[in-house]
Amino acid sequence: MGRLLKYLRLDKFPTVWCAGCGVGIVMGCIIRVVDKLKVNPDKVVIVSGIGCSGRMPGYLDFNTLHTTHGRALVFATGLKLAKPSLEIIVVMGDGDALAIGGNHLIHAARRNVNLTSIIINNWIYGMTGGQYSPATPRGAFATTAPYGNLEPPFEVPELVRGSGASYVARGTVYHTRQLDRLIERGMRKEGFGLVEVLSPCPVGFGRRNQMKSAIAMMRWQKDRAVSLKRASKMNEEELKDKIITGVLFEREAPEYTQEYERLMSRVKTRKEIGKREIQTGLGEIHEE
Amino acid sequence: MGRLLKYLRLDKFPTVWCAGCGVGIVMGCIIRVVDKLKVNPDKVVIVSGIGCSGRMPGYLDFNTLHTTHGRALVFATGLKLAKPSLEIIVVMGDGDALAIGGNHLIHAARRNVNLTSIIINNWIYGMTGGQYSPATPRGAFATTAPYGNLEPPFEVPELVRGSGASYVARGTVYHTRQLDRLIERGMRKEGFGLVEVLSPCPVGFGRRNQMKSAIAMMRWQKDRAVSLKRASKMNEEELKDKIITGVLFEREAPEYTQEYERLMSRVKTRKEIGKREIQTGLGEIHEE
Amino acid sequence: MEKPALISGNEAVAYGALAAGVRFFAGYPITPSSEIAETLSELLPRMGGKFVQMEDELASMGAIVGASLAGVNSMTATSGPGFSLMQENIGFAFMTEVPCVIVNVQRGGPSTGLPTKPSQGDVMQTRWGTHGGCNTIALCPWSVRETFDLTIDCVNLANRYRLPVVLLLDEVIAHMREKVVLPSFGGVKKVQRKKPTCLPQEYLPYEITEDDIPPMADFGEGYRYHVTGLTHDPTGFPTSNAKEIDQLVRRLYGKIERYRDEITRIEEEYLADAQILVFAYGSVSRSAISAVKEARARGIKAGLLRPVSIWPFPDKHISRLADQLKAIIVAEMNLGQMIGEVRRASCERVKILGVTRVDGELITPDEILTAIQEVS
Amino acid sequence: MEKPALISGNEAVAYGALAAGVRFFAGYPITPSSEIAETLSELLPRMGGKFVQMEDELASMGAIVGASLAGVNSMTATSGPGFSLMQENIGFAFMTEVPCVIVNVQRGGPSTGLPTKPSQGDVMQTRWGTHGGCNTIALCPWSVRETFDLTIDCVNLANRYRLPVVLLLDEVIAHMREKVVLPSFGGVKKVQRKKPTCLPQEYLPYEITEDDIPPMADFGEGYRYHVTGLTHDPTGFPTSNAKEIDQLVRRLYGKIERYRDEITRIEEEYLADAQILVFAYGSVSRSAISAVKEARARGIKAGLLRPVSIWPFPDKHISRLADQLKAIIVAEMNLGQMIGEVRRASCERVKILGVTRVDGELITPDEILTAIQEVS
Amino acid sequence: MRNRYELRLSGSGGQGLILAGLILAEAAGIYDNRNVTQTQSYGPEARGGASKSEVVISESEIDYPKVTRPDLLLALTQEACDEYHRDLREDGILIVDSFRVKRVPSPGAFSIPISQIARKEVGKELVTNIVALGIITELTGVVSREAVKRAVLDRVPGGTEKLNIKALEVGFRIGRERRMSR
Amino acid sequence: MRNRYELRLSGSGGQGLILAGLILAEAAGIYDNRNVTQTQSYGPEARGGASKSEVVISESEIDYPKVTRPDLLLALTQEACDEYHRDLREDGILIVDSFRVKRVPSPGAFSIPISQIARKEVGKELVTNIVALGIITELTGVVSREAVKRAVLDRVPGGTEKLNIKALEVGFRIGRERRMSR
Amino acid sequence: MKNKETLIEKMHWLTFGPISIYEPWCKGCGICVEFCPKDVLILGEDGKLVVRDVHSCTECGLCEIRCPDFAIVIEE
Amino acid sequence: MKNKETLIEKMHWLTFGPISIYEPWCKGCGICVEFCPKDVLILGEDGKLVVRDVHSCTECGLCEIRCPDFAIVIEE
Numbered sequence A, B: 001m002g003r004l005l006k007y008l009r010l011d012k013f014p015t016v017w018c019a020g021c022g023v024g025i026v027m028g029c030i031i032r033v034v035d036k037l038k039v040n041p042d043k044v045v046i047v048s049g050i051g052c053s054g055r056m057p058g059y060l061d062f063n064t065l066h067t068t069h070g071r072a073l074v075f076a077t078g079l080k081l082a083k084p085s086l087e088i089i090v091v092m093g094d095g096d097a098l099a100i101g102g103n104h105l106i107h108a109a110r111r112n113v114n115l116t117s118i119i120i121n122n123w124i125y126g127m128t129g130g131q132y133s134p135a136t137p138r139g140a141f142a143t144t145a146p147y148g149n150l151e152p153p154f155e156v157p158e159l160v161r162g163s164g165a166s167y168v169a170r171g172t173v174y175h176t177r178q179l180d181r182l183i184e185r186g187m188r189k190e191g192f193g194l195v196e197v198l199s200p201c202p203v204g205f206g207r208r209n210q211m212k213s214a215i216a217m218m219r220w221q222k223d224r225a226v227s228l229k230r231a232s233k234m235n236e237e238e239l240k241d242k243i244i245t246g247v248l249f250e251r252e253a254p255e256y257t258q259e260y261e262r263l264m265s266r267v268k269t270r271k272e273i274g275k276r277e278i279q280t281g282l283g284e285i286h287e288e
Numbered sequence C, D: 001m002e003k004p005a006l007i008s009g010n011e012a013v014a015y016g017a018l019a020a021g022v023r024f025f026a027g028y029p030i031t032p033s034s035e036i037a038e039t040l041s042e043l044l045p046r047m048g049g050k051f052v053q054m055e056d057e058l059a060s061m062g063a064i065v066g067a068s069l070a071g072v073n074s075m076t077a078t079s080g081p082g083f084s085l086m087q088e089n090i091g092f093a094f095m096t097e098v099p100c101v102i103v104n105v106q107r108g109g110p111s112t113g114l115p116t117k118p119s120q121g122d123v124m125q126t127r128w129g130t131h132g133g134c135n136t137i138a139l140c141p142w143s144v145r146e147t148f149d150l151t152i153d154c155v156n157l158a159n160r161y162r163l164p165v166v167l168l169l170d171e172v173i174a175h176m177r178e179k180v181v182l183p184s185f186g187g188v189k190k191v192q193r194k195k196p197t198c199l200p201q202e203y204l205p206y207e208i209t210e211d212d213i214p215p216m217a218d219f220g221e222g223y224r225y226h227v228t229g230l231t232h233d234p235t236g237f238p239t240s241n242a243k244e245i246d247q248l249v250r251r252l253y254g255k256i257e258r259y260r261d262e263i264t265r266i267e268e269e270y271l272a273d274a275q276i277l278v279f280a281y282g283s284v285s286r287s288a289i290s291a292v293k294e295a296r297a298r299g300i301k302a303g304l305l306r307p308v309s310i311w312p313f314p315d316k317h318i319s320r321l322a323d324q325l326k327a328i329i330v331a332e333m334n335l336g337q338m339i340g341e342v343r344r345a346s347c348e349r350v351k352i353l354g355v356t357r358v359d360g361e362l363i364t365p366d367e368i369l370t371a372i373q374e375v376s
Numbered sequence E, F: 001m002r003n004r005y006e007l008r009l010s011g012s013g014g015q016g017l018i019l020a021g022l023i024l025a026e027a028a029g030i031y032d033n034r035n036v037t038q039t040q041s042y043g044p045e046a047r048g049g050a051s052k053s054e055v056v057i058s059e060s061e062i063d064y065p066k067v068t069r070p071d072l073l074l075a076l077t078q079e080a081c082d083e084y085h086r087d088l089r090e091d092g093i094l095i096v097d098s099f100r101v102k103r104v105p106s107p108g109a110f111s112i113p114i115s116q117i118a119r120k121e122v123g124k125e126l127v128t129n130i131v132a133l134g135i136i137t138e139l140t141g142v143v144s145r146e147a148v149k150r151a152v153l154d155r156v157p158g159g160t161e162k163l164n165i166k167a168l169e170v171g172f173r174i175g176r177e178r179r180m181s182r
Numbered sequence G, H: 001m002k003n004k005e006t007l008i009e010k011m012h013w014l015t016f017g018p019i020s021i022y023e024p025w026c027k028g029c030g031i032c033v034e035f036c037p038k039d040v041l042i043l044g045e046d047g048k049l050v051v052r053d054v055h056s057c058t059e060c061g062l063c064e065i066r067c068p069d070f071a072i073v074i075e076e
């Protein structure tokens, strides 16, 4: 029954997520891609921060790491550098990745370590009860925005692209098959890849903003999302209020762990021995 | 003698900076602009983080605040929201603004509080002795990059623009008059403005990278910097290795403190009194 | 007003803050403190105040210090993980003598721990959490009404002594609702900051004054001065002169010691003839008083000492009591934090027993009663 | 090898780390610790290790925990301000039992303070800095050679007990150069982590074992398990079952108490017949021993107790000594941190005098000698 | 009624138990002018999972604010019922939603299909909590109907007052019927 | 020579005093096989400001590693001279750069225009520190010339060896002359 | 996790042609119902998924991949 | 700061035509010298700024605004 069930920690189900929460849909995409790419589950690591999205690793039968709020990418960076053979997927909420974790996001993008990151953007702090996030649309209501949010949200792909990322994509949970492809391409990419996923939080966001159910929110996605290809044929008027999905940016750039491997072989074979070693007898440090 | 001396805390001179350090040149630009715009010095606040650049406030006879490393923008945000009549200039180093303070930078840009920020980008952690920063060019040497830096630097204007800033400019200390204009325009801008200034650190960066003196480094600026206007007339080949300066991006966007003032007048005059007040007698909170 | 209302501890913090004149709040949501921010996001703009949700707790702490420098009473609220992140900037506020209030609603730890459950695991962190050796004032309420009052006290203490002050709640008090009658806000006593009376050019922002508290000017009102987290002299500028540094650091630290008696708030119940003292704070003192009453009902002479001001620690009180008691029971929701202070202060002159709990549940009256019976 | 070299304490940390098998370092520059990173940035890639400069200290701490989960011995180094920023993730490492080493080179405080000058202001923060109630191991060397040795010890202790361990230096030790003869790295004793021997499907990452230390698998070697900072059961998954939580938190905290004797490292000089004990750690103990010798020369029976393992605190030793001494002098570069611990442990059974200094200068032998004479 | 009366409303997150507890507390505290504390306990961070809301009502000051031996236990899920029924005082009242709680631990319990009643008689399962409140009011007598009604009006979202009052009255009726039939 | 010999090299940041102290320490410790500690003190973070470098040389183990009563004080700036000369032992040696230190506190001091000598006789003011080292070696006799030479070769940047040895030898010469002329 | 196979075997999936449902995991969000192109699915009395008309099912799999709770499997 | 005017008065600026120099602040970086379009300036023996040829000066002010140490003022 269900070939993909083997990737799940069945005894932890059903999940903690509310009915209709999009996080579970993204989780499905991840296991389909891992399965398709035939990655050895023993090599897969799922790293998350804190939030509803942050609970995902607990349900996936890989190496899983539920870190502190906002810091998933730095733990992932350490893991990847220490053991480049790991296939690391980092799952973050919008608050997690963009608010408290914003610095790590832009630096991971800049440093270009081979990680696949997914921001589950539900426009709200779901876990803590619906406060506005740096992704909440201007004017939307939240528990800390009782009069409507004054702050403009990040345009996530712009931010990450501006930080130097080598792969930036956006999808929605409604467009599930496309999302599979975007995540797959992110995982295939040698370098830092980011997929922003629009995902409904009916309880934290929808309720307060005239979208009572996950269905309404997914219908919104259906109506608003336009693939980059289609968008390129639309005029400005038509594009108003639309959200562009697909691979929004991609480029080739040196990947950090590979650069580091290169450095190591370069310096290991260096002939001259530095002053430091003469003084300290460290010339022998290779003995062990 | 020197009309502008009045803006300086003369008894603190000479400064701590090394001979030829660019931070002092930027300081000169700031006082010329304040003078030109006839801002009341009592209303001017200079906020900095920690670093060589962070020492600037100590020399300026305004309200000055030398905060913790990387956090200048958050102190400035609090100050500005609490007292919008203040004219706030935030001075940061590249490490300060882009490494430890990267998150506050992108959020200040997004939130669009009316602050003028200056990143004194000397490509290095000057104060702590020349470690590489997120602005150090790939391949350059630093005390923590003895084999050449592996990491690509941020393209600062791209980063800040991608975060939603409403004004982004770049200049060099060599092009001093242009820098005056860029800072002036930043101060005139209603909203978050950022000026990235390329500034020589002969001691922390130059020495290790074949640019022994400030003069060599400023000559480099002279040779490499091309204004946006001139650049628009150059082809790709010609633009190779060039650095584009000028106002790189500008747009109109609602400014946060003004939006907040609007919110306050909107909610203060609200007729209906919330449930909360009925229960707690808070209907009377206006009494004081 | 004077109408009873059913409100939670977190709401009481928000109302207390408004009553005390707090007009700036910067925060980042975290369970179990978020209702403080939520309430203030609604009420502050209606009272001419500012609410801002920052990108994280480091930012929140920095923003309130900034706002306070502009002369506005400022506050933030968080829980353990966020409190850890605030430590560096709390130290900055201490060093630069910028008044502000940090509310820490303690939840289960260590680490992410038990977000929705109570603990008292941050008591020692409150005292020692930032680097470099600071000193602390922290108040710890046991009821919703007291939460309102102590919030006001915190604001006043911060202004009086030019310090960051911590209001230390636990999840039980924060989320518990009780019937309270709040006073009219207009009648609430507010301590204003000591302002400079001299000319701007004569102003010394870190003046060595007779009372050890330098007058504080607001940014923007003409007293242009320098604020730095580096060791500084009375003019506010960095110094590496050993004598000036010594003077500064000892004064900063010593302010609290000097005014210890003025700051200390203790509540005693049934202590006059007590042989067994229960030492408890926050929600646990509710269980403690219940246990004490039950013990009395059973003929055991028990009493309660509740350090309302948990920092500075009421050494003297404990020390004085030690000789007249048979035993002290320290009940707390951690693995022994204040018990160390009690030990030091009472110095083996009396038997000390700890009742601890770290499983996310409030210590019950029965557990304390058992301990009382054990030592009686 | 066995050739003498003139190196600084910071260099000794780097060499010790390499000798102990540290192959991952993540850090963020800060005076006076930066030479550790600088040295390792040069040497790590040559030994097949990784050096990475992170965007800040929060990131550095997170990265070393990540790397350690991959099975690599990991370290970071910082000073006070950065140490404050690491606190949340140190708590995470404690909660998830991930071995790693944090070097804190103390500089003058509070706040940004005195970046290039020594202090011992972070001693209590080392114990209590993170929220939620953790426990700590911290070692504190007094010479360059001991810095090398204790760095190795820290790595070994971290692996042995699955804990973050702190190496606490001060600026004097970090920047001082001494002549040392380092042992051959190959001969250095290395403690390996306890690894699971069971089948992957039977692996319990937080198993309740007889020795209280669960075996640790590396990520990527087939034992797929879950790591979370939430309270978790032996399988590693979140639990809100009070009993399981209680078991977890008490075990984590208790590990250190249980192995206290194994962990504790004390050095005593001239104690056998001493009437006056000088208690000092780090660079101050260099002044202390000098003062003790001088006192002896003057016929005063003084001795030195140096807590090499500053946490856990050597309560028992102090308590034992208290009865045979006339006085204890606690000399430290802060306004009284370990003196509190000494007070608690000795409990008024002996006169205690503090010698403190917070002006950025090392306490001199004379200052301590004066105190010795005062109490003798 | 004894001096101290303890009520525990239990179920899972999202069933509105916190609100129900709050209304009960407000009714007793503000409108019936008694001493009251209301506390709660729920799952991870602010959402989901098992949940309980506790109210202590007393003539005198309330020290320990939590419920240890409830005089009344409402259980809207089997899990909650299993976990908490043992704490109930011997003479305590157990009310379960018989639609969700199939294994009822004591014969004396009031087994009432509360959520179905809410859906069928009021029209929205959402108001199960308010129906339950009505039932509790009648079966315990610990608060006055009038007080509960006023508290409901205070606390429910604007626009839903009618629906909720209807739910409350259905609860009163059911409660009265059950009380009578004992 | 006494068992414990204390040297303090003082001036301002950038004058290479830390390096000079280090070379001195290495010479005494590694090549002359004595016990040695070298410490330093400088301005804000890692750069600029007043600066001093201290070396303690001893036959026995060194406890307190700092210099309190120097046997030798080198002062390359007036500020440093003013601040530290009082600490000098009565029989201590004071060497000042007479080009920068105009007010010399004691008549017995060696007033030598070190930086000028470096510029004029060696060709680079940068090597003032090494010239000073040579002078110190000769005037104190606390380390051997051979040891200092080897330590200089170890520590100076590659490619500058010749220049520095020249500077050192100029220092030796000047030192010898001054010693003789006493 | 021990014995995943055993766990899977113990799950009682209800199978209707190509569609299998695992009721205990269904939270009744209605997403599958709403977006099934063929109106194959409805929510039942108890708010859980019910297969209304298995014959219309085109095995497109959309319900499976959109179910946030892994409660549907479409046989390939 | 007290009495800024007094402080300014106490500073001994050396004036050469339009060029005034305050030696105590000059760190001898040579920027002014290098980038003076008219080669007016040189560094002296002691490494500090010296006016070589005041007559060539066009009062362009570049030396003033590029001096990091406020050691030059060009009279307007």
Ligand SMILES: Cc1ncc(C[n+]2csc(CCOP(=O)(O)OP(=O)(O)O)c2C)c(N)n1
Residues within 6 Å of the ligand: A050, A051, A052, A053, A054, A069, A092, A093, A094, A095, A096, A097, A120, A122, A124, A125, A126, A127, A128, A133, A201, C028, C029, C030, C031, C057, C081, C082, C085, C112, E045
């Ligand atoms: C340092 C710290 N600050 C705050 C929190 C509280 N917190 C937990 S999750 C969260 C935000 C959740 O929002 P998001 O990242 O968007 O995830 P979602 O729940 O929406 O999936 C917050 C603020 C925390 N756990 N740690």
Ligand SMILES: Cc1ncc(C[n+]2csc(CCOP(=O)(O)OP(=O)(O)O)c2C)c(N)n1
Residues within 6 Å of the ligand: B050, B051, B052, B053, B054, B069, B092, B093, B094, B095, B096, B097, B120, B122, B124, B125, B126, B127, B128, B133, B201, D028, D029, D030, D031, D057, D081, D082, D085, D112, F045
């Ligand atoms: C939390 C913290 N981490 C590290 C430091 C040490 N530190 C001081 S300044 C600085 C970087 C300076 O670089 P930059 O911001 O580029 O300024 P510059 O000195 O180059 O002007 C660092 C890492 C600190 N003071 N605080």
Ligand code: SF4
Residues within 6 Å of the ligand: A016, A017, A018, A020, A021, A022, A023, A052, A053, A122, A126, A127, A200, A201, A202, A203, A204, A205, E047
């Ligand atoms: S609160 Fe929102 S994000 Fe969290 S589980 Fe519920 S629907 Fe999902």
Ligand code: SF4
Residues within 6 Å of the ligand: B016, B017, B018, B020, B021, B022, B023, B052, B053, B122, B126, B127, B200, B201, B202, B203, B204, B205, F047
């Ligand atoms: S180190 Fe660099 S940035 Fe710092 S003062 Fe010197 S030249 Fe300027």
Ligand code: SF4
Residues within 6 Å of the ligand: G019, G035, G036, G037, G038, G039, G040, G041, G056, G057, G058, G059, G060, G061, G062, G063, G064, G074
């Ligand atoms: S497979 Fe397609 S057609 Fe069949 S039930 Fe699912 S969504 Fe409907």
Ligand code: SF4
Residues within 6 Å of the ligand: A020, G025, G026, G027, G028, G029, G030, G031, G032, G033, G048, G049, G066, G067, G068, G069, G070, G071, G072
């Ligand atoms: S999508 Fe899944 S959880 Fe939602 S109703 Fe359908 S089967 Fe149930």
Ligand code: SF4
Residues within 6 Å of the ligand: H019, H035, H036, H037, H038, H039, H040, H041, H056, H057, H058, H059, H060, H061, H062, H063, H064, H074
């Ligand atoms: S004003 Fe212009 S021409 Fe005159 S000295 Fe300065 S740079 Fe040269």
Ligand code: SF4
Residues within 6 Å of the ligand: B020, H025, H026, H027, H028, H029, H030, H031, H032, H033, H048, H049, H066, H067, H068, H069, H070, H071, H072
């Ligand atoms: S630019 Fe200024 S500091 Fe540099 S040489 Fe000229 S006057 Fe002197």
Ligand SMILES: [Mg+2]
Residues within 6 Å of the ligand: A051, A093, A094, A095, A120, A121, A122, A123, A124, A125, A126, A133
């Ligand atoms: Mg979210």
Ligand SMILES: [Mg+2]
Residues within 6 Å of the ligand: B051, B093, B094, B095, B120, B121, B122, B123, B124, B125, B126, B133
């Ligand atoms: Mg820099």
